[in-house]
Amino acid sequence: MLNRRTLLLFAGLGAALSGRAAFARAAAPALMLAEVYRPGMSLAGYWVSEKFDGVRGYWDGQKLWTRGGEPVMAPAWFTASLPKQPLDGELWAGRGRFNHTMSTVRSQTPSDTAWHEIRFMVFDLPAQGGDFNTRLAALRKLLPITDAPWVVAVPQQPATTHEDLQALLDKTVKMGGEGLMLHRGASMYRGERNNDLLKVKPFEDAEARVVAHLPGKGKHHGRLGALMVEMPDGQRFRLGTGLTDAERDQPPPIGSLVTYRYNGTHPSGLPKFARFMRVREG
Structure with missing residues (x-):
């Protein structure tokens, strides 16, 4: 028969495990996800940028997470100068280097050499408030950070016509890029898949x-x-x-x-x- 002390020990252990489980669930960020662009969709009010073939990264102001809520074991120097506000972006080692990015980001023992080839391509400020036009202006003021040149604000330009978009897509793919992203300027940040964010790819x-x-x-x-x-x-x-x-x-x-x-x-x-x-x- 279990004594009172043992019961209290099990109760405390159960509470601790429940707390860790709740933390793990809470850590999975509610990120804005993209639908697919199709010819004929209006481009009015959209911004266009390159789609980076990397690993989605979310900085919550203190820690770096993957899209699925797994902690990213980046070296301390990589995150030391990041701001206290959340950043949404892509951890990226360059065109055609997805495997390097994946192995680096998923490693539980960070390699300084490998991480020096990773950039954090930031495209949104989830907690900033306001529409994307407002958030983009704030992002451009926030970055670059002198002590963290590997943290980069993703270049954005106004979308124009479908023909121009297709020409930019062809150029990007020929240079080894994966595709393009479209972000509606008037959109609020919503942690769900919607047409305010669109991916443009050759497939x-x-x-x-x-x-x-x-x-x-x-x-x-x-x-x-x-x-x-x-x-x-x-x-x-x-x-x-x-x-x-x-x-x-x-x-x-x-x-x-x-x-x-x-x-x-x-x-x-x-x-x-x-x-x-x-x-x-x-």
């Missing part, structure tokens, strides 16, 4: 959850042939194109979210020409 992408590993045949005999993935609406499809040999040998775990690219959809809603891109970060 569409989406996320699906891995539900099974399908065995390979022929040259892939003895390892992964394809992932069976499930879309948010419950539909499933095979995702095998785009996987590297290393990913077939050590496939994304069942239950993980993966990002895939595609070109349009079938009448059923399933993607056409789906191609694996990566395991979703955070």
Whole structure:
């Protein structure tokens, strides 16, 4: 039979664990997420910037987090001069260097050498108040920070026509960029997916959850042939194109979210020409 002291100890431990769980849930930031731009949508009042292929980073004024609420173990020098107000941006090592960014940001033992190649590309001030035009003006006053030149305000320019947007997209992609972002100037910061923020890419992408590993045949005999993935609406499809040999040998775990690219959809809603891109970060 447990004595009173033991019961109190268990009660205290339970409260501590509950507190940690609540903290973990609270740490996941409610970030503004983008819908997809489609030709014909009005560009009036939008700003356009490059879409950086990195890891979403949220600075809450004290700590750095991923989109999924995981703490980022950046070196102390990287965050020492950041302001006390929240910053929303992308941790980015440059065009075509997503894997370096991912491995650096997810490492629990930060490498100074690797982090010196990371920039924090800030595109919004979530707690600033006012519309995006107002927040952008405040961001331009806040950055750059002399002691932290790796923290950069994302360059923004007014959007004009679809033809100009397409020309800028083509130029950006040819230089190794992933695409563009459109941000409506009159929008308030809302921690949800909406048309105030739009992504412009030469292809569409989406996320699906891995539900099974399908065995390979022929040259892939003895390892992964394809992932069976499930879309948010419950539909499933095979995702095998785009996987590297290393990913077939050590496939994304069942239950993980993966990002895939595609070109349009079938009448059923399933993607056409789906191609694996990566395991979703955070």
